[in-house]
Amino acid sequence: MTVIVGEKIVAEIHSLDDKGNGQAAIWRENEKGNLRKLKLIIPQSLPGETVQVVVDNPSMRWSKTLPEEILVANPDRVEAPCPHFELCGGCVWQHWSYEGQLKHKTNHVKEAIQSVGMDPDLVQDTIGMDDHWHYRNKMEFTFSPEGNLGLHEQGNFRKIIPLETCLIAGRNMVDATMEVSEWVKGFGLTGYNKDTHEGLLRHLMVRESFETGEIMLSLFATKAPTGELASAVENLIDRISDKFPNVKSLLWHVNTDLADRTQSEDTHVLAGRDFIYDELGGYRYRLWFDTFFQTNPVQAQKLVDLALEMGKPQEDEKMIDLFCGVGTFSLPFAARVKELAGIEIVETSIESAKRNALDNDLHNTTFLARDARKGIDEIHESWGLADILLVDPPRCGAGGKVMRRIGRSEPKRIVYVSCNPDTFATDIAELVPFGYKLQKVQPVDLFPNTVHVECVALLTLEAE
Numbered sequence: 501m502t503v504i505v506g507e508k509i510v511a512e513i514h515s516l517d518d519k520g521n522g523q524a525a526i527w528r529e530n531e532k533g534n535l536r537k538l539k540l541i542i543p544q545s546l547p548g549e550t551v552q553v554v555v556d557n558p559s560m561r562w563s564k565t566l567p568e569e570i571l572v573a574n575p576d577r578v579e580a581p582c583p584h585f586e587l588c589g590g591c592v593w594q595h596w597s598y599e600g601q602l603k604h605k606t607n608h609v610k611e612a613i614q615s616v617g618m619d620p621d622l623v624q625d626t627i628g629m630d631d632h633w634h635y636r637n638k639m640e641f642t643f644s645p646e647g648n649l650g651l652h653e654q655g656n657f658r659k660i661i662p663l664e665t666c667l668i669a670g671r672n673m674v675d676a677t678m679e680v681s682e683w684v685k686g687f688g689l690t691g692y693n694k695d696t697h698e699g700l701l702r703h704l705m706v707r708e709s710f711e712t713g714e715i716m717l718s719l720f721a722t723k724a725p726t727g728e729l730a731s732a733v734e735n736l737i738d739r740i741s742d743k744f745p746n747v748k749s750l751l752w753h754v755n756t757d758l759a760d761r762t763q764s765e766d767t768h769v770l771a772g773r774d775f776i777y778d779e780l781g782g783y784r785y786r787l788w789f790d791t792f793f794q795t796n797p798v799q800a801q802k803l804v805d806l807a808l809e810m811g812k813p814q815e816d817e818k819m820i821d822l823f824c825g826v827g828t829f830s831l832p833f834a835a836r837v838k839e840l841a842g843i844e845i846v847e848t849s850i851e852s853a854k855r856n857a858l859d860n861d862l863h864n865t866t867f868l869a870r871d872a873r874k875g876i877d878e879i880h881e882s883w884g885l886a887d888i889l890l891v892d893p894p895r896c897g898a899g900g901k902v903m904r905r906i907g908r909s910e911p912k913r914i915v916y917v918s919c920n921p922d923t924f925a926t927d928i929a930e931l932v933p934f935g936y937k938l939q940k941v942q943p944v945d946l947f948p949n950t951v952h953v954e955c956v957a958l959l960t961l962e963a964e
């Protein structure tokens with residue numbers, strides 16, 4: 501088959517890639533008459549479907565294209581409820597029933613475990629949410645040069661989809677976000693242009709505590725909110741405090757850096773404090789605009805409960821929480837063990853973890869701002885070895901060097917909290933030569949309608 505630009509092709513989706521897109525392959529003849537494989541990446545399709553596509557560049561080895569028509573649908577296909585689904589890269593599986601998504605996530609974890617020679621039957625069914633919408637407690641929206649507030653178009657960081665709604669953002673934060681958007685339009689303020697580096701407003705970050713109800717609105721702009729901006733900013737303060745009394749922190753950050761990140765050179769507190777209070781499992785946390793905190797608090801609570809259930813902390817035991825962040829796992833474990841040491845690379849998170857421990861009347865903790873590899877050596881030397889070790893690394897995993905250090909230190913129980921089944925599998929395989937055996941893996945869905953899946957796992961020494 502020779503594929504011609506603009507020709508309609510029928511393709512069968514055999515699997516999904518790591519971004520959640522359907523994958524198909526067709527064989528075609530090149531100019532020399534040889535058969536070559538053309539890999540098709542088809543967003544918004546599902547495994548087992550037959551779709552009709554038009555390929556823009558058939559001479560390449562692969563092509564990404566949206567389906568023109570679904571000829572045979574996966575039985576779990578549903579209508580995507582969000583008006584932005586076609587363009588927005590936020591939740592790519594809105595067209596898949598929640599049960600279908602959960603089954604796929606469980607299989608992903610099983611396959612990862614199997615790929616390192618472990619038993620896939622140790623993997624339990626993924627724990628989902630009763631309501632899999634409006635689960636995020638933090639969102640970052642971007643301004644277009646015209647001042648429209650929205651989300652990036654999938655695969656195009658220069659294009660902003662003006663926001664009408666967002667079905668995964670916390671319910672109250674959407675209303676407050678729309679109010680800021682109206683204010684920008686009312687005053688005709690400009691957004692930042694990433695090409696010319698002109699314009700005023702760059703991002704709006706919103707945080708909402710589902711427990712305390714407190715909201716933080718953080719505007720990132722290229723100038724301070726003074727001079728000719730002062731009266732517009734006064735108006736923003738008035739309308740937010742009138743309509744949204746739960747906004748306990750209204751911040752204006754100056755960011756002139758060329759990098760497209762929500763960072764601050766100078767923070768102005770327009771109203772309230774520079775942090776909000778949140779709670780998880782009865783523990784109180786202060787969250788600043790740049791504090792990492794679990795973004796799905798309902799499911800994060802399940803992760804903490806599972807970690808406690810698997811780790812079985814005892815009051816005469818010592819424990820290390822590696823990659824501890826602001827102490828989401830450290831605090832509930834510290835309340836149950838003799839001593840806990842937390843290690844984390846971001847200094848502000850460690851400062852926050854120390855403060856959170858004290859705010860919650862926990863005095864048996866040591867927190868160290870270090871790279872995991874150095875931190876674990878230092879803690880072993882100065883503080884001693886641990887009975888329980890909890891490891892919760894970023895998506896890239898902890899890596900062999902860290903895992904081998906953990907294995908050599910022989911904690912009785914290792915609880916691994918993962919946000920990437922593939923790096924989780926390669927990490928835990930490193931523990932096998934040290935005599936550790938995987939006991940149980942419990943996937944938890946923290947990001948419904950997206951490809952991500954978290955899990956909590958227990959490993960113990962075989963003789964235990």
Ligand SMILES: C[S@@+](CC[C@H](N)C(=O)[O-])C[C@H]1O[C@@H](n2cnc3c(N)ncnc32)[C@H](O)[C@@H]1O
Nearest residue numbers: 823824825828844845846870871872892893894
């Ligand atoms: C998945 S988060 C977990 C945070 C925390 N356990 C929680 O639940 O809030 C991973 C954490 O690892 C930290 N981190 C990333 N690379 C690191 C490294 N090389 N050494 C130590 N910590 C690191 C990140 O800053 C982040 O806080």
